[in-house]
Amino acid sequence: MSALIEVRDLKKYFKTPKGNLHAVDGVSFGIERGKTLGVVGESGCGKSTLGRVTIHLLEATSGRIFFEGKDISQIGGAEVKRYRQDMQMIFQDPYSSLDPRMSVSNIIAEPLRIYRKCRDEAELGAQVGRLMDRVGLARRLADAYPHELDGGRRQRIGVARALSLNPKFIVCDEPVSALDVSIQAQILNLMQDLQAELDLTFLFITHNMAVVKHISDEILVMYMGKMVESAPSGSVFAERFHPYTKALLAAVPVPVLGGKKERRLLKGEISSPVNPKPGCRFAKRCEFATELCSAEEPPFAEAKPGHRVACHHVKSINALA
Amino acid sequence: MSDTVSMKKRGQFKETWRRFTKNKGAVIGLGFIALLAVCALIPSVIAPYGFDDQLLSRRFQSPSGAHLFGTDEYGRDIFSRVVYGCRISLTLGLVSVTISCALGIVLGCVAGYYGKVADNVIMRVIDVMLSIPNILLAVSIVAALGTSFFNLMLAIGIGAVPGYARVVRAAILSVKEQEYIEAARSNGASDLRIIVSHIVPNCMAPIIVQATMSIASAVLSAAGMSFIGLGIMPPTPEWGSMLSSGRAYIRDYWYVVTFPGLAIMLTVFSINLLGDGLRDALDPRLKS
Amino acid sequence: MSDTILEIKDLVVHYVTDRTTVRAVNGISISLERGESLGLVGETGAGKTTTALSIMQLIPDPPGRIVSGEIRYEGEDLVAMSPARKREIRGNQVSMIFQDPMTALNPVLTVGDQIAEVVRLHQKISRAKATVKAQEMLELVGIPGERYPEYPHQFSGGMKQRVVIAMALACDPKLLIADEPTTALDVTIQDQVLDLIEKLMTGSGTSLILITHDLGVVAEICQKAAIMYAGEIVEYGTLPHIYQNTQHPYTVGLFGSVPNLNEDVDRLRPIKGLMPDPTEVPAGCVFAPRCPEASAECSAAPAPVVEVEPGHFVKCHKRRGGGSK
Numbered sequence: 016m017s018a019l020i021e022v023r024d025l026k027k028y029f030k031t032p033k034g035n036l037h038a039v040d041g042v043s044f045g046i047e048r049g050k051t052l053g054v055v056g057e058s059g060c061g062k063s064t065l066g067r068v069t070i071h072l073l074e075a076t077s078g079r080i081f082f083e084g085k086d087i088s089q090i091g092g093a094e095v096k097r098y099r100q101d102m103q104m105i106f107q108d109p110y111s112s113l114d115p116r117m118s119v120s121n122i123i124a125e126p127l128r129i130y131r132k133c134r135d136e137a138e139l140g141a142q143v144g145r146l147m148d149r150v151g152l153a154r155r156l157a158d159a160y161p162h163e164l165d166g167g168r169r170q171r172i173g174v175a176r177a178l179s180l181n182p183k184f185i186v187c188d189e190p191v192s193a194l195d196v197s198i199q200a201q202i203l204n205l206m207q208d209l210q211a212e213l214d215l216t217f218l219f220i221t222h223n224m225a226v227v228k229h230i231s232d233e234i235l236v237m238y239m240g241k242m243v244e245s246a247p248s249g250s251v252f253a254e255r256f257h258p259y260t261k262a263l264l265a266a267v268p269v270p271v272l273g274g275k276k277e278r279r280l281l282k283g284e285i286s287s288p289v290n291p292k293p294g295c296r297f298a299k300r301c302e303f304a305t306e307l308c309s310a311e312e313p314p315f316a317e318a319k320p321g322h323r324v325a326c327h328h329v330k331s332i333n334a335l336a
Numbered sequence: 337m338s339d340t341v342s343m344k345k346r347g348q349f350k351e352t353w354r355r356f357t358k359n360k361g362a363v364i365g366l367g368f369i370a371l372l373a374v375c376a377l378i379p380s381v382i383a384p385y386g387f388d389d390q391l392l393s394r395r396f397q398s399p400s401g402a403h404l405f406g407t408d409e410y411g412r413d414i415f416s417r418v419v420y421g422c423r424i425s426l427t428l429g430l431v432s433v434t435i436s437c438a439l440g441i442v443l444g445c446v447a448g449y450y451g452k453v454a455d456n457v458i459m460r461v462i463d464v465m466l467s468i469p470n471i472l473l474a475v476s477i478v479a480a481l482g483t484s485f486f487n488l489m490l491a492i493g494i495g496a497v498p499g500y501a502r503v504v505r506a507a508i509l510s511v512k513e514q515e516y517i518e519a520a521r522s523n524g525a526s527d528l529r530i531i532v533s534h535i536v537p538n539c540m541a542p543i544i545v546q547a548t549m550s551i552a553s554a555v556l557s558a559a560g561m562s563f564i565g566l567g568i569m570p571p572t573p574e575w576g577s578m579l580s581s582g583r584a585y586i587r588d589y590w591y592v593v594t595f596p597g598l599a600i601m602l603t604v605f606s607i608n609l610l611g612d613g614l615r616d617a618l619d620p621r622l623k624s
Numbered sequence: 625m626s627d628t629i630l631e632i633k634d635l636v637v638h639y640v641t642d643r644t645t646v647r648a649v650n651g652i653s654i655s656l657e658r659g660e661s662l663g664l665v666g667e668t669g670a671g672k673t674t675t676a677l678s679i680m681q682l683i684p685d686p687p688g689r690i691v692s693g694e695i696r697y698e699g700e701d702l703v704a705m706s707p708a709r710k711r712e713i714r715g716n717q718v719s720m721i722f723q724d725p726m727t728a729l730n731p732v733l734t735v736g737d738q739i740a741e742v743v744r745l746h747q748k749i750s751r752a753k754a755t756v757k758a759q760e761m762l763e764l765v766g767i768p769g770e771r772y773p774e775y776p777h778q779f780s781g782g783m784k785q786r787v788v789i790a791m792a793l794a795c796d797p798k799l800l801i802a803d804e805p806t807t808a809l810d811v812t813i814q815d816q817v818l819d820l821i822e823k824l825m826t827g828s829g830t831s832l833i834l835i836t837h838d839l840g841v842v843a844e845i846c847q848k849a850a851i852m853y854a855g856e857i858v859e860y861g862t863l864p865h866i867y868q869n870t871q872h873p874y875t876v877g878l879f880g881s882v883p884n885l886n887e888d889v890d891r892l893r894p895i896k897g898l899m900p901d902p903t904e905v906p907a908g909c910v911f912a913p914r915c916p917e918a919s920a921e922c923s924a925a926p927a928p929v930v931e932v933e934p935g936h937f938v939k940c941h942k943r944r945g946g947g948s949k
Contacts, residue, residue, distance in 0.1 A: 057810035072522055099524040112515035115621055116537045120341050125533075126523040144341040157341040160620045165898055166668075176519070195667035196837060200881035200894030207891070222810065229883035229892070252885065266815035268840025269885055272867045280819055281812040284780050 017084060018045030019216045020069070020102075020184050025078035027061075027068045034290035038064040040240035041078075046233070048183070051210065051217040053231030053248065055224060055263075057285050061240040062220045066186040069218060070102040071095050082184070100130060103177040107189035109169035113161040119172055120157040123147065126179045146175040150205060167198035174205065178213070186218045191226060203230060224267045228252050236260050239288040239296040242315050246322035256324045256333050259297045295327065303328050355617040362613020365606035372603060375422040383416035388571040396589045406591040408582060414591065417573040418599050424574045425603065428489055428558050429551040435493030437547055440500020445531050447501065448508030459505070462498045470495040471560055478566045488567050492557050496550045503546045507539035514538075541615050548611025552604035559600070575600050628696075629799055629831050630656040630679070635693035637674050637683060644903040648674040650855035650910075651693070656848075658798070661825060661832035663842030665878075666852035669899055672835045675852075676801045679833070680720050681710045697799070716746040719792040723804040725784035729776040735787045736762065736772030742794045761790040765820060782813035786820065793824060800825075803835045818845055839878060843867060851875045854900050854910040858927075861936035871938040873915045909941060917942050 027039040038061040046052045067073040080088040106112035133139040150171045191199040234251045236244040244257040262281040298308040315325040391411040399406045405414035447458040477491035559576015561567030568574035575596040582592035637649040649671040695702040722728045739758035759769035765786040806814035851859040859872040880893035897914040909927035912918040
């Protein structure tokens with residue numbers, strides 16, 4: 016089966032006074048229709064930039080993007096606008112992603128107005144009503160303003176807005192990290208229901224390992240702009256071949272007594288990839304690093320069928336054949 | 337089939353009005369402005385005399401029943417002149433502010449939203465304008481275009497543009513970073529739509545404050561221009577020129593300058609009250 | 625003499641504005657032994673931070689007001705204490721780590737001077753000695769002493785939080801309150817900071833109140849936990865009580881809401897509905913409107929506190945029978 020969206024060797028560099036910031040550096044992935052790719056990593060690993068570049072909110076420095084088999088990496092202007100209907104985004108902060116001066120109904124209706132999807136105001140109203148029902152927002156809130164609502168309801172508005180144009184692909188940039196846990200669960204369930212109902216494809220960006228495991232079919236772990244490990248969701252969590260993935264997962268506090276087996280403290284902190292040196296970007300913090308690691312960039316290769324890892328020593332660390 | 341959701345802004349006007357009327361100062365301001373507006377529209381009904389009815393025999397009469405505010409050096413009724421002066425002063429304030437507001441918002445939006453080269457060019461021009469004293473700028477514009485009421489308004493308006501441009505640009509720089517702007521872009525909104533329906537409404541507060549303050553300074557600048565002979569020509573009653581011509585008699589006849597001065601002061605004050613009230617009433621977040 | 629360092633009894637804190645009264649904390653009781661660590665868990669608006677600020681006697685007044693209750697620190701009631709005595713205790717014997725390390729440090733002072741200042745404020749020692757002490761503190765939290773003359777912007781987020789911890793511990797407090805100390809940090813950095821807090825706690829005899837929304841963090845470094853909801857403690861006990869014999873429906877809901885790394889679930893089981901508006905707390909049990917087990921009696925009267933097993937308290941009508949489940 017072919018992927019709905021596929022990117023190949025995507026790069027996004029930002030110019031900074033100190034040099035080029037390699038925010039996204041050679042990332043490739045494909046997502047099949049109706050599936051979810053979870054992108055995890057710590058702040059500054061380039062995951063948000065990746066999401067924005069994929070849907071043309073930022074222009075890629077290089078690399079190719081295919082949507083339904085068509086190369087859309089070079090499109091501009093009117094064509095971008097056309098593809099925006101198929102590719103939407105849900106934002107992290109339900110407080111700043113909604114215009115405080117617009118009522119709920121107008122926020123949800125805006126994309127419909129931009130694309131002139133409805134003949135008149137009555138049809139628009141009906142459509143907004145349906146969208147509100149779909150995401151579980153009471154219709155009486157249509158005239159409310161975002162600041163009158165709590166975080167969970169605001170995020171539902173964001174979801175409704177993203178759904179309004181019947182997109183095929185949605186980039187979800189940390190959609191639940193600003194929410195309380197009980198609300199988080201409501202929104203995650205909503206997104207899963209919508210995905211099943213509307214055959215949506217998600218690129219789900221988060222720093223929360225538990226959330227990404229819960230919602231994703233495939234997982235991509237990023238570190239300083241690079242792909243570190245990618246595999247089907249279960250496989251990443253069960254096997255975790257890359258030393259960074261191991262450390263990352265070991266660091267997550269688990270709400271179970273004695274749930275944490277080992278403290279595998281990762282030394283040092285993530286730095287920003289400005290004019291990165293050759294070699295593995297994780298080498299400085301890696302307990303297994305050798306000279307080879309700081310000299311040569313590890314290939315992103317299959318360690319097992321369907322499970323790719325960027326590590327020189329993946330075989331010796333994990334005792335693979 | 338599901339019924340529709342109302343797309344109207346929920347009694348937006350009613351809501352705003354309710355918030356506005358809660359602010360006593362703003363209501364008083366609005367009341368006084370309304371009074372001035374009536375004076376400006378139908379001065380001949382309100383004023384007991386014409387603005388240029390001279391009677392040299394009644395020069396410098398103290399305020400009395402016949403002449404509420406007294407008379408000036410030509411025996412003209414000061415009350416009538418103040419009433420007629422409303423028209424000139426209000427028009428001048430409103431038109432010049434509209435000119436500067438429109439130009440300033442456009443320049444500020446372009447500079448703030450597009451940034452980079454546009455920002456640099458516009459802001460450097462603004463810096464140059466700011467380095468020229470306002471009155472000098474106005475004098476040169478009027479001198480170049482010729483003395484007329486419209487040119488006066490234009491000159492004063494242009495002088496106030498830098499203030500708006502800077503305020504608008506600063507406001508936009510902070511609003512631009514909000515995620516809802518990015519959200520609008522991801523929904524395919526054009527730049528114009530983003531600026532008009534998201535950015536400008538969210539920058540209203542500083543713009544309104546700037547506008548109310550500059551109406552006041554426009555009235556005062558006009559007075560200054562009239563004083564040096566480039567503004568309103570006598571005998572047209574204009575508060576500023578009344579002040580400047582009455583200045584010579586201030587020691588002996590206090591009322592000649594007091595009443596036009598009070599008119600300017602109260603107008604400025606009530607516009608400020610009105611502006612504060614409007615700013616708060618227009619913000620849906622400040623509802624209680 | 626008992627070794628209780630902190631005892632809160634029926635604390636009620638309101639924020640009173642012109643028209644509304646926000647009932648932030650509604651009669652909570654906590655007691656903490658020397659060297660013990662308590663996790664205060666709850667969602668936004670549960671009253672966790674208000675509780676912490678009450679202990680620090682830093683409730684902004686107005687609008688905040690401690691309406692009733694006692695906060696006994698080593699037997700002395702903090703609420704009734706003179707302002708001078710409060711200052712003596714605050715920062716010296718009881719200190720607090722704030723959530724956001726980015727704003728908790730003064731950007732124009734060097735980190736070393738900021739730590740030394742705290743020391744000099746509470747101990748009569750010379751500037752030179754304070755400097756030495758500050759360097760020691762930096763070393764203690766894993767920052768080389770040479771970085772004393774650097775400014776906060778030269779530190780990363782995790783490093784700043786270490787500096788904040790060094791500041792809080794500079795006077796060897798007997799009680800440390802940490803308000804979401806790792807929420808703003810990445811997981812690997814969170815791990816480092818938690819490890820540091822845990823190490824510093826053991827051995828020093830300092831008691832800890834850790835405020836968090838993350839049940840995982842509590843499981844790692846606390847001995848007791850109190851679950852807060854809408855200004856009340858709904859469940860209180862040791863970690864095995866809370867994690868292995870979960871009683872209150874809200875706590876059950878919290879556990880069901882978090883996706884778990886170690887097990888697979890197809891669907892999360894969220895708590896339906898929303899936290900009540902703190903200006904209109906429900907008349908009966910505060911959780912009744914969202915509770916799957918609620919019945920008529922729940923919305924009629926406030927829930928009683930039931931001791932379901934020794935040291936395990938649950939505020940729930942349905943657990944009155946002894947709390948088997």
